[in-house]
Amino acid sequence: MPERIATVASRVGLHARPAAIFAEAAGDQPVEVTIALEGAPADEAMDASSILSLMSLGAEHGSKVVLRAEGDGADAALDALVQVLETDHDAE
């Protein structure tokens, strides 16, 4: 299964506005994407389009997370989402 590791760039971590932006972007992808903290078992990965799951993930600024997806367009979807995670949305 294609996967990517990304570092959370937002200073407040994956909460509030950054979480909303990411969940919305994940929901817009043609494939289902999961998210987990790096090192967590793959079967504990959560739906990346769920803002409530993202908030309970507890990913802080600098945390490494694993994104996974399968099917047509999975690679493009993952690349797009890594980009979102590695942008500091608070700096905009």
Place this chain on the structure above:
Amino acid sequence: MTSITGVGVSPGRVIGPVLQMPPAVAEPAPGAGLPAGATAEGEAERLRAAAKTVQAALKDRAAGARKEAAEVLQATALMAADPMLLKSAVKLLEAGRGTERAIWEAAEQVAEQLKSLGGYMAERATDVLDVRARIVAELRGEPAPGIPASDVPFVLAAEDLAPADTATLDPALVLALVTSGGGPQSHTAIIARSLGLPAVVAATGATKLAPGTEVFVDGATGIVTSSPGEAERDLATAYASREPLQPFDGTGMTADGHLVPLLSNVGGGHDALKAAEAGAEGVGLLRTEFCFLNRDAEPTIDEQVAAYKAVFDAFPAKKVVVRTLDAGADKSLPFLTDSTEPNPALGVRGYRTDLATPGVLERQLQAIATAAGQSEAEVWVMAPMISTAEEASRFAGLCQAAGLETPGVMVEVPSAAVTAGSVLKRVDFASIGTNDLTQYTMAADRQLGPLAALNDPWQPAVLHLVKATVDGAASLQEAPKPVGVCGEAAADPALAVVLVGLGINSLSMSARSLAAVAAVLKSVPLEQAQQLAALALRADSAAEARAAVRAELPLLETLGL
């Protein structure tokens, strides 16, 4: 033209259409299962559709909201159709719960989870519960809870507002608040004053006003008039074109130069900085319990020193009056108060907690003395809920032992006002807490909306007790001791004039009220203030006292106060 009368708690006169705040969404019955003929699959579809509708409505509102509110609403919109939330609700549906009950319980679990994470996440739990209420209302075909959406400015009518409503209340869209419940200290009143919106509380019939009806609201007199006429339109126009208030210049005085320091009530270092910026001449009431609400255990001396010092440092060389912990009644501190008392307002609260839980007060005085030693503020200390001269004397002894030089008392209990002469022999000053003094004089719980008319500091009986306190302070052999006022009464510009006329030496209020009180006070010579005080004392009712005094202060009209 019909009118209803409530209690005006925030001045201003406006006209606009009424919108009603829908009642809170009731919890679906715990035992409710799927209705006959419904399938879990079909209901899951109905739930998803409701969630999508709620999401779309929230997104619409986000599009029209200011930046900060828009971000909160966008996140809330995402929560409404959150896949994890819906998945757990569908699981509950499949286990046989009714649709409304399924989403209710699923959201409850998520909210609990967020609460357990604490901090920012715990605050978001409220958003999840808000989304839940919206989805249930949608499933039932009821109007969405919360402040109604509107394209035009409106007068918001409600039973009462909760603190959570503040976040979604757009002051550019809400012209005034009118509630059937609540009193002068209710959340509605506090929200209105902090936003500078006209407000009337305890207006019976407010929730019966038909949506869309045009009403005139007078937040000073408490009158709400449907289908207003020419006279009301003129008043609203005059208010809209009122003279802007000049900021407070930092010296409170009457027209003839009689100095009346205007101080601020604060709950911590942050408030204190804001008060200093607004020109406050010091702090007339530091509510120390506000530094430690929601605490299960007594704060350590070091924590206390830091909290007090933050306030003192905002006012170097200025007076800061610290009130020792005022726990009990509406402000419970688990390490001091017994929440099972049948009548907390008359219970072990304020200074009295020192009898039930000795030691806390002495440690607090020690912390205040330490913080005072590390700063340049002139620190005075007073005990809340003093009833007798003996209590005052004992408190003065505790202050002396801690090395605090200026002990004082709050006058909130009528017995302390009546015997002010002997109470003040033992201490150096008194500060009248008009909110509690009114509640105890009138024997009317200040939390109860139906008693709001009794809970009015303009009640002549309350004014007579203010006078008794001043007279007691003046009757001493030595120089008269200062008497201040630190309740809501001091923030009412007309009443502030009366208090000064009664002989009050200083007034302490929320920082927001300083400019208005200063402007009105400066328009009145001391002798006229004394005449107005006499007028108020002679009145037969609170309404008569207020009307008689306001009629003599034309500046109130000019400034729209």
